[in-house]
Amino acid sequence: MNQLLQTFRLAQLPPEAESFRADVKQFLAEHLPQVPADRRARSWMGFDADFSRHLAARGWVGLTLPPAFGGAGLDAFRRFVLVEELLSAGAPVAAHWIADRQSGPLILRYGNEAQRLAYLPRICRGEAFFCIGMSEPNAGSDLASVRSRAVRTETGWRLNGRKIWTTNAHHCQYMIALVRTSGTPEDKQKGLSQFIVDLSLPGVSIRPIHDLTGDAHFAEVVFDEVELADDALVGQEGSGWEQVNAELAFERSGPERIYSSMVLLDLWATHLRRHGATREQSAALGRFVSHIATLRSMSVAVTAKLARHESPVVEAALVKDLGTELEQAIPAYVESAMSADPDSPPDPVLYRTVAYLSQISPTFSLRGGTREILRGMIARSLGLR
Template identity: 55%
Template sequence: MQASQFTYAPIPAAAEALRNEVRAFLAVEMGRIGPLARADSWMGFDAEFSRKLGEARLIGITMPTVLGGRGLDYFARYVVSEELLAAGAPVSAHWIADRQSAPLLLRYGTEEQKRRYIPGINRGELYFCIGMSEPNAGSDLSAIGSRARREGAGWRLDGRKIWTTNAHRSHYMIALVRTGSPDEGRQGGMSQFVINLAAPGVTVRPIRDLTGGDHFNEVFFDDVVLAEDALIGTEGKGWEQVMAELAIERSGPERFLSSMALLHSLIGVLGASPDALESFHVGRLTARLFALRTMSLAVTAKFAAGEDPAWAASCVKDIGTGLEQELPEIAALIGREQPRVGSGSELAQIQAYLTQLAPSFSLRGGTREILRGILARGLGLR
């Protein structure tokens, strides 16, 4: 039954034509980006790069032209994303806003919200983070406790969020919080809000990872005042809205291209005459990448057709995460030198960095356990 979720979907010629435009941009702008920085790619924050990408109109590909976008389809955005990630471009500053915040606002936001936020996102100047996970909820999004209470013409928000990528560098957060009563059920009574992270009562505390990076953050809301127009979409319909948002988050090429800098460097070291074991592993990795790309493009086709590909997106994310986490291990198995932090060859440093970062790949966008629960339900197994 689920095989039809991944029907082959070739990239249309009109979208494919964008590839040369992106490559021309990268040929100019990537010269200053070193090999180790390229390993960070969609976690690499570079405001200048994002601004230049916005000037080149390579952000907001699917957004309406009246809002500063290009009015193209999901396949066009896929081509742009694929080229940026394959090159190791530092896209983290604008990535979340472009990938899911702007589409969410376009689908559910008011006209005023669209005009206020989307043009700045498309210019690469306005950054958003995601407020979903919470410290006491584990991987169960339906267990969140942050709450916004009606007060006059607005709301008052209390609670906290965790694993909020780039919250310390973002202007706004789109957060899922409770607004209804407990009798509405675990997935009922939730709403989404746009929160100004510079507002009184908002505190952001970075969480450092094994590499010393501070991509993740914990965010505290203490009696934060929200205006009426901070609400996105329909009050109480936040669960349905956030599920649509997560399908976008989980299905893109970033779910299997995070470690491309390592694969490129490894192939460069192995050269034109790898031994039998090296050839086997590189060939197997390449085959898995092509399969994941085909699956991801099938999900893109569903978005383009206006369908809900939540099950298929979860599948791409789960399998893609597995590949990303295995790649550093395979590199260590067949590599000709050991990973090293702060010294050694390009390959040794990239390998060390991604070995430390790889455990986080199965956290962001939904843990493996949650995703496999979704897959089991889709297959009728639970």
């Protein structure tokens, strides 16, 4: 464990990143939709293409991508600040989120020049939205047991299969899908490749999945004899497992793995200031704040690794696992505290916000890798399995 913890070298956001924070706050003051907290609590699940395009017009979608491809060419620290401010305010970022966070960097790193020129400028303009095609029905958390398959044809590839729990697929134009191009599911990591799939192609069907809250963030996507061009392949055939792990490091490394319940925590703190807090409630609030501070420091340390062009796969998994516990603990505690005082009429916005997060928080430990998968990765890094 000491060896793993030593990789979290204390890092500070540089002055230029901190000064960038004021610009982001000013932008949010001008462009953040005026909606109640229970809507803002959706934040990185909240789809608002107009907001994303306003953000893109400032150069803040594809912030770390090179200017040659339409990006701002800024560092990972400033992206950390941007994400932290957006999520703390509850900004609806889902439209551009995946393309900015992982699809764009993946294409930059593994795609060819034609793919970079075709997709990255459109991502940076807020015109191309991506979803992730990883999970499959009946596979649980075993990502390597992919059954969707692409076979070579005279003109490219023919794709068949299904993906599930695909966030916002019904709103996106493209998916980067992990599929099998050789071997069988028993081969696990071998024979996997990634493809950019245009979701408007014939043979693609998308079925939104409604959750307990009534929202439809997720979808099931079916590929039935979908014809892909030869240049749909990202990187090298058979290198999909290496590529998808690099992509997951981007997905798990940001502050979004800490701040999913931040709007609720701010709202609850305001409620306690107005109506008074018991000693136990004050202590709980202090614990949450101290945990957030610690996890934030760890997340900044992961960001420092990204800034050094390292791939902090295990470190990101650890932050994601610990962050998920905190994100789920906040609504659980606030709900318990409110129900313990039934004679005090709750603020209706606070009630709706905690109700939403209590229903959606079980998904926090599913998205981006389940707790069991993450802990298995951590155990392997420690030589425990």
